[in-house]
Amino acid sequence: MSTQDITFTASAITGAGRGKQYGIPTININLAAVPEHLKEGIYACFMELSDGVKHPGAMHYGPRPVFNDSRACEVHLIDTVVPSLPGAVTVTVVKRLRDIRDFPTVEDLKAQIVEDIAQCRAILSNAC
Numbered sequence: 001m002s003t004q005d006i007t008f009t010a011s012a013i014t015g016a017g018r019g020k021q022y023g024i025p026t027i028n029i030n031l032a033a034v035p036e037h038l039k040e041g042i043y044a045c046f047m048e049l050s051d052g053v054k055h056p057g058a059m060h061y062g063p064r065p066v067f068n069d070s071r072a073c074e075v076h077l078i079d080t081v082v083p084s085l086p087g088a089v090t091v092t093v094v095k096r097l098r099d100i101r102d103f104p105t106v107e108d109l110k111a112q113i114v115e116d117i118a119q120c121r122a123i124l125s126n127a128c
Contacts, residue, residue: 006093008033012086015074018067022106024113026060026074027082027089034061034073042097044120046127047075048090055080056124058117059091065102066109076113078121095123 010033019026027047040062046054057075064072075091097119103109 006035006038007090008035009088009090010034010073012089014085015072016067016069019074019076022110024076024110024117025082026076027086029073029075029089029091031071031073038093039096040071041099042116044094044097044123044127045075046092046094046124047077048092049082049086050088054092056121057091058113058120059093060100062100065100066106076117078117078124094127 010029013028013030015026015028038061043059043061045057045059047057048054056078058078059073059075061073062071063069075089097116101112103112
C-alpha cells in the first residue's frame with residue numbers, strides 16, 4: 001500500500017506542549033487511530049479540521065528520542081493557526097520524507113524540523 005492510500009480519522013489529544021514552546025505547534029493524535037501498517041517516520045500530509053478544509057502539514061509518527069519520550073503522532077499545520085484543540089481530524093498521508101532520527105540538541109532538531117516543513121510545503125503545493 002502506498003502512502004497516498006492512507007487516510008484516517010482520529011481524535012486530537014493534548015500533548016506535552018513542546019512544539020508550541022519551540023514555535024512549531026503541533027496537533028497530537030490518538031495513537032490508537034493510526035493505521036498499524038504505517039511505518040514510523042516523518043511525512044507530508046493533509047489534515048482536515050472541522051472547517052472542512054484540508055490544511056497542509058508535516059507529520060511525525062514514532063518515538064521522540066531527543067526528549068527520551070514515548071511514541072507519538074503529531075502534525076504541524078503549515079501556515080495555519082489552530083486557536084484551540086480540535087475534536088476529530090482526518091489525516092491524509094501524502095509522502096514519507098525520512099526515518100525518525102536522534103539529534104544531539106533541541107536546536108539541531110528544530111533546524112531539521114524547519115527543513116522538513118519546507119520540504120512538505122513544496123510536496124503539498126504540487127499535490128493540490
